[in-house]
Amino acid sequence: MFKKILYTVLVFVVLSYIPAQAVDLEPIPAGADLVVFVNNHSALPLGDLLKAAPIPPIAQEKIDEFFAATAFNPLKDISRAQLMLKKGASKREDHASIVLSGSFNKDKIMGFIKDKIGSEVFGEENVGRLTIYKSKDEKGGLCFIDGSRLAFGTLPALRAYIDALDGKELSNEFNELKPHLSDKAYAAVMIGGREFLKQEMDKNKNRRRERMEKMGRGPNPAAEWLSEYITEGVEPQGVFIQLLDSKLEAKLMYSRGDAKNNSVQAMIEVNDPKIAISRMFGEFVKILPQLPAPEPRKKPQPEKAPTQNRW
Numbered sequence: 528m529f530k531k532i533l534y535t536v537l538v539f540v541v542l543s544y545i546p547a548q549a550v551d552l553e554p555i556p557a558g559a560d561l562v563v564f565v566n567n568h569s570a571l572p573l574g575d576l577l578k579a580a581p582i583p584p585i586a587q588e589k590i591d592e593f594f595a596a597t598a599f600n601p602l603k604d605i606s607r608a609q610l611m612l613k614k615g616a617s618k619r620e621d622h623a624s625i626v627l628s629g630s631f632n633k634d635k636i637m638g639f640i641k642d643k644i645g646s647e648v649f650g651e652e653n654v655g656r657l658t659i660y661k662s663k664d665e666k667g668g669l670c671f672i673d674g675s676r677l678a679f680g681t682l683p684a685l686r687a688y689i690d691a692l693d694g695k696e697l698s699n700e701f702n703e704l705k706p707h708l709s710d711k712a713y714a715a716v717m718i719g720g721r722e723f724l725k726q727e728m729d730k731n732k733n734r735r736r737e738r739m740e741k742m743g744r745g746p747n748p749a750a751e752w753l754s755e756y757i758t759e760g761v762e763p764q765g766v767f768i769q770l771l772d773s774k775l776e777a778k779l780m781y782s783r784g785d786a787k788n789n790s791v792q793a794m795i796e797v798n799d800p801k802i803a804i805s806r807m808f809g810e811f812v813k814i815l816p817q818l819p820a821p822e823p824r825k826k827p828q829p830e831k832a833p834t835q836n837r838w
Contacts, residue, residue: 560720624680724763
């Protein structure tokens with residue numbers, strides 16, 4: 528009996544030191560600058576949000592109609608989402624695809640969309656083995672990968688993602704970031720586009736200089752020296768941030784000269800159960816019915832169409 532107890536204790540001790548499993552992410556196409564991952568944890572009963580939220584009756588009718596026609600509730604049936612973004616010169620020139628994992632009934636969802644919008648506003652495009660259902664203006668589309676995955680976004684981003692699914696033009700700029708992602712994370716952000724990171728680093732330098740000039744302050748030799756000392760020769764390799772139930776982790780990875788594996792890491796850990804994510808979510812759902820219903824937003828003015836490219 529003593530040996531069994533000792534063995535059980537040893538198993539628990541060993542398990543406590545095993546790190547959380549890394550997440551098997553969707554293929555990331557070459558050219559992606561940023562990846563956002565959201566995990567629909569069972570610890571957060573997201574389905575309760577719609578029950579408690581102060582939704583206007585008209586909106587609630589449309590939601591109920593959608594649920595009934597498609598047998599699909601995004602807050603319950605989506606287990607995770609992965610966004611892949613290629614930054615453009617402006618927001619209108621950004622290209623993004625979002626891959627949802629969960630349970631989807633293709634026939635019911637497409638039937639509802641075509642019934643409400645009209646099948647004539649959709650076109651079809653075959654990319655490899657898959658079909659993209661695209662809007663006639665070719666601004667966006669969606670694609671059912673299989674019964675458990677649905678992708679949508681701008682057409683260049685969708686095409687790039689489908690190519691990546693087939694092993695074509697995969698990004699290797701996230702290889703050092705992906706192993707850090709825990710399956711216990713609620714959300715994570717990975718910035719792997721090295722050219723994008725370099726541009727942002729240069730922009731931040733210019734912004735700091737402009738702020739000092741606007742404030743009418745003269746140059747601060749000590750601050751300038753420190754900034755140059757820290758950033759001299761830095762080639763950013765990636766940024767990783769993830770949110771867990773009681774912890775926020777961040778890591779900046781970079782090279783400097785011959786040193787290729789430099790990093791700056793930070794972690795905020797909360798030991799107060801009251802402000803853990805799962806606890807706060809449960810309390811928020813309780814007070815949600817007391818909040819006012821959201822006001823309808825005004826439609827934005829049309830902007831110039833973005834330029835087309837692979838992304």
